[in-house]
Amino acid sequence: MVSSEARSAPASTPRKVAILDATIGTLSRNLPAILAGLGLVVLWQVVIWIFKIPTFMAPSPADVVLAFRDNAATLWRNFLPTLLEATLGFLFGNLVAILLAVWFVHSTTAEKAFYPIAVFIKAIPIIALAPILVLIFGNGLAPKIIIAGLICFFPTLVNMVQGLRAASPAMLDLMRVLSATNSEILWKVRFPSSLPFLFAALKIAATSSVMGAIVAEWIGSSFGLGALIIEATYNFRSPLLYATVVIAALLAVVLFALVSVVEAKVVRWKPAGSH
Structure with a gap:
């Protein structure tokens, strides 16, 4: 056998x-x-050797690697809060943006009333808005999620509105001839046509959410990658500072990659002129 x-x-x-x-x-x-x-990386190391730059000013790649080893527990402990804040902010900001976009497409009055407000909020620098939210909500998780969500919100709103309106007029006319409801038109025509636009915004939001979480931690937090960046800077711990920045960048890249993987599975067409 x-x-x-x-x-x-x-x-x-x-x-x-x-x-x-x-x-x-x-x-x-x-x-x-x-x-x-x-x-x-090699050029970075060579410049450090040639100009003999002090470690507290600019560490070498080897120093940064050692910082990862020596501060692994600290980095991990501060990584988890930032991951949570960025993820929840990403979900919250994009969900609100998608719901508003659907409302705007079905109500011109709502768009005229609230779209300018969204633009006004976007025009406020996030570094100026963060202290206001911290004063209102305290130093807990809420203001950090809101700040991360606000950074994600506007690009998704703009792209989603454009995507929902990119549906084929012929398909829309056909659905109306077939007496389709607005809900049926949304799910069977408008939403599928909006997916390439939506994912283009989601990839921007995936990286922006990390930046939003870190900015929020700068304003009022004793934990997270943003707080660790501030602490390492004021204590002249440059290797730890660089290691923290690398962790933050890798988190943004991983979130971007995850959105790209989902896009590859979901999106079956691309707008004309895209690659």
């Missing part, structure tokens, strides 16, 4: 080959970026 391992081997081998091919393909597509990044 043929063992179960032998029977499963032919099936698993093509799967492993496909995964390997996909990995190699991804690396080859991103090879220029990888090489450029490594080149910048």
